[in-house]
Amino acid sequence: FLTGETRVRKAVAVDSMILSRVAGYVKSYAVLTEGKSEGFWKVRIRALVSHEDVRRDLEEFKLLDVLEIGNPRVAALLDESVDGQPADSAHAGDGLTAELAEAGYSVVERSALAAAVMKNILDAVESGDTEKIKDLGKEIGVEVLVTGDAAADKMEPHPKFRGFVSYRARASAKAVRSGTGQVLAVVTQMGSGMEIQGPVASANALRAAGRLVG
Secondary structure, eight states, X not given: XXXXXXXXXXXXXXHHHHHHTHHHHEEEEEEEEEEEETTEEEEEEEEEEOHHHHHHHHHHTTOOOHHHHSOOEEEEEEEEEETTEEEOOXXXXXXXXXXXXXXXXXXXXXXXXXXXXXXXXXXXXXXXXXHHHXXXXXXXXXXXXXXXXXXXXXXXXXXXXXXXXXXXXXXXXXXXXXXXXXXXXXXXXXXXXXXXXXXXXXXXXXXXXXXXXX
16 A cells, blocks of 8 residues: 555655754754865764654654554455355455565554444445544554455356365455545455365465455
């Protein structure tokens, strides 16, 4: 959900803002050493910097935004079904969570969320209830809510793979900024799985689709 270009743009803006106001941030300093070295005049100082002033200016210029500067805390919830029937599994959600975690995001595990909270989140995002999304985001301590659904259906395997069970899964997810209700991304992906046992094949297909969504 965050591009390298966005991060670089924000980092440059932060550097420029700090350099233009450095005199106001440095409250005092002392020169420790100075002298010529390798063709350069080098000066080493000890400075007292006001972190509060830096933070205030970053907030004022809307540069202190974890969704664009750092990695947000994310909760991912996907409703799952197999062959048209609701499933209690979380294979697609597990795949999505694993992908986000590997990308460096801080992900809230599904097991840490109460069933009632999960249903409220899904309902709020589906209905676009911004205020409810904000409240739920604060309640579980996340900046981004990723919700959606994943469905796995049995496929006829190729004659070459007779004896195996094949499943195809489709996962759709929507990422919403919990603070504002803003939709950050909408993604749909397909995944497949083939195994001797049907439940394993459907699980693999759901997990693959979930990873691709991430």
